[in-house]
Amino acid sequence: MQLSDNFEKIRSLDKEQRHLERVVSALNWDMETYLPPQGVEGRTEQLALLEGIAHQRLTSAETGRLLAELGSSADNPGGDEKLPALERDFLRVMRRRYDKAVKLPSDFVSDSARAEGLSIAAWAQARRDNDFAAFLPHLKTMIGIARKKADYWGFADRLYDGLLDIYEPGMGAAEIGPLFAVLRERLTSLLRDIQDRGAPDTSFLKESFPVEKQKVFFKKLLDYLGFDRQRGRMDASAHPFAATLGANDIRITTRYFKDNLLSGLFSVIHETGHALYEMGFPPELHGTCLAEGASMAIHESQSRLWENVVGRSLPFWKGLFLQLQSSFPQQLALVSVEKFYRAVNEVKPSLIRVDADEVSYGLHIILRFELEQGLISGEIAPEQLPEIWREKIKEYLGIEIDPASPRSDADGVLQDIHWSMGGFGYFPSYLLGNLYSLHFFRKIKSDISGFDDLLGNVYSVAGKNLAPLRNWLRDNIYVWGCRLEPAQLLEKVTGEKLSPDPFLEYLEEKYIRCV
């Protein structure tokens, strides 16, 4: 009786915690979509207050006492063995959250938050001014904070592992390093091979695609992909994102450029991949800490599966292209689906990570992974960053930048916000997401017979083409929430261990053998 009372209490604490997190999401969503320009300062203060309240409540003595009385400890996070599996998973995740939170002194938390605010602002200004030196002191502060954080949390092998663990539970640099070394080698060589074959015709993408028509088509696309507009919505923002504002309130954003249809279009597909995951958790997990993706990389595996593996495939466009064509008859009437397919898969190394094709994208990540490891270990001095970034981008992507050019650092090491926010350890998730997505996709193709033919059926509003894929993801991935750690999930679903091979074989098949 005592056990089940305590369990009810901790569930209710957790439920309130979810509400607070989702309120924070709502305020952030609004900040990126509709907030009036001068509202930023007030909004920032509201967010800081709510995050403080959430941290204080999570680390309350009550939470610690309940966890202990339910038998959960660092060695046995799942608590009392008599509890059902779902409740043990719940306690394990609660214990993890609680431990991460209580290990950070509250002064450290508020000081870091303040430093982070200043650092983000300094980074934004430095990027505008192409002035790395102006950002340098903040970068040093953020590195110092990250090191301290890893130290508070503890780590397996090196400080950097303590940071990786937030985003990718159970995975350290000793595992990622060799994976990425193989990928670096094979991706650079693949890139050269592909470039030797010449570029596809993309001239028709330079036409003008009116924004109002994009909006109409993107809504159709949402329905086609199976995004439930009763439980979510789509808006516009400078940087596309997905956000969970409630179990039945999952929103995405995209962006609209009249001279770049593909940017918004693939953002819709990418963010829908995230949103379907969030929409797909089983109702019994709703409102609990288990209604989350298994990790950042698993989440990214979903968005990249939809965006690249499915969304840039020929069968997918065989099913949808007529619709796109009828939305943009002037621009696309004379384009064949094969020509469109080749154009959306153009491989062309670019300075900018978020604009990268799926072959060179991984090299951007490997570069960041190598740099951030060095920054945290101290082997790389922050002062050296711009130069090392340029050396590596030349080595991996073959792009040379004049350090004296007016956007040398703005489009170089300063292009990404992550480090200014102290997000060291986040970058690897993107590439790990690619690897997971292909493990899953191989299994999908073997489980769903005639998958390509299904996709290639002529467009239906109900999105029937994609229903088998959605159902598979629901039954195999979404159903777990974060009850399984990434490696367990992969093992459960495919029986495999993480490897670069499925991803590399997919790229070789797509870009070398089948062109």
Added chain:
Amino acid sequence: MQLSDNFEKIRSLDKEQRHLERVVSALNWDMETYLPPQGVEGRTEQLALLEGIAHQRLTSAETGRLLAELGSSADNPGGDEKLPALERDFLRVMRRRYDKAVKLPSDFVSDSARAEGLSIAAWAQARRDNDFAAFLPHLKTMIGIARKKADYWGFADRLYDGLLDIYEPGMGAAEIGPLFAVLRERLTSLLRDIQDRGAPDTSFLKESFPVEKQKVFFKKLLDYLGFDRQRGRMDASAHPFAATLGANDIRITTRYFKDNLLSGLFSVIHETGHALYEMGFPPELHGTCLAEGASMAIHESQSRLWENVVGRSLPFWKGLFLQLQSSFPQQLALVSVEKFYRAVNEVKPSLIRVDADEVSYGLHIILRFELEQGLISGEIAPEQLPEIWREKIKEYLGIEIDPASPRSDADGVLQDIHWSMGGFGYFPSYLLGNLYSLHFFRKIKSDISGFDDLLGNVYSVAGKNLAPLRNWLRDNIYVWGCRLEPAQLLEKVTGEKLSPDPFLEYLEEKYIRCV
């Protein structure tokens, strides 16, 4: 030193309280504008949690201790006499908030919140079904809660006074009753006189006004009125409202009907009146409990001043009509400004309060005031409401309704949400707002020479025509926030006491003498 330390502490508690209130506003704003249909339940829970946290923090022992140490008590709410006037006003308002909150037991607060949620849902359903009986048990519960609340708070003369005091500090039924009795008498007779004169030509308003063009014009209108779009925004919702999401984040909504231009247009002006008040508080009050309107009625005086007294005046349209005409040339090319002015001032009693003209509007309010007094005192049984409502609407507005008609109660006593939320005592604010608005307007006309000529100048984007009015309101009304109670504010600004005369003289001048 101790004094100023304590003062800093209570200011910081209050600041956090403001943030929480504004987060609640943001979530409510989103609920009325963009929330996906199935997100309502989660949002409701988020709001309940935040309101609980805010109530808990406001009523903490710390707040009580700080108020006491600063010398604030029920008898001397402003605290230590050595404190500057601004700080004494601050303590008075804090004391008022604190006392109102601590007097309600926290069980009562959460039980009431739950009952209110159920009651609002039942009301909405009952209105759809024209089924008063289905709402009756909830109405009884809400009356019971309101009585208890007044009892907890205490009251001067009757229970109902305890409720009025939330919306209109310092004003009881003994003062409102005689005012409204005079108004009832003179408004009904005025209404008959106006109706005897025949109706203006409003045929051109039945044209179709495309929504996209309304949007463009309404944005121009916002700029013309002086709404700062750097500090606010306008969206669409079923019921127009204004909301404060931050000191520099004040939003309004309107609605769009292609066959009813005026509904959206006057909503924009009305809500802008509220928004300008909120945007106009002096920076030294920002982030404190003094950055609020003096009362619900004073707030309403601002929206009605802009919507009716200014926005339905001939000089206002002399300044703006050319712009409206050029936005809708097909519909308005042959309409003169005088004809348009007469049409927007058509007096035509209607069943629906929110559609009422400015003469019959007050009679809707008086009717509600009489009913809610009876409900709280027990002189009227809730069962009798539909019938009494119909009797009074016939007596005051001359409209007869068949009790067997399919919307008899939906468009009758069930039309308004207020009582389902327990908002007894709120209705009088609307009519009191009209009274205040004319006291203020008389003073404005005497302070700003050539006011009508200014308004009638040809449209300028900068909204120069209205700058003297905005400046006057800022310097005389906005500047005080809620430092003065309504009666004090009126006295300070006009030297007068509240009277029905300015309002009635305005109506007689406008509808009888000057037509």
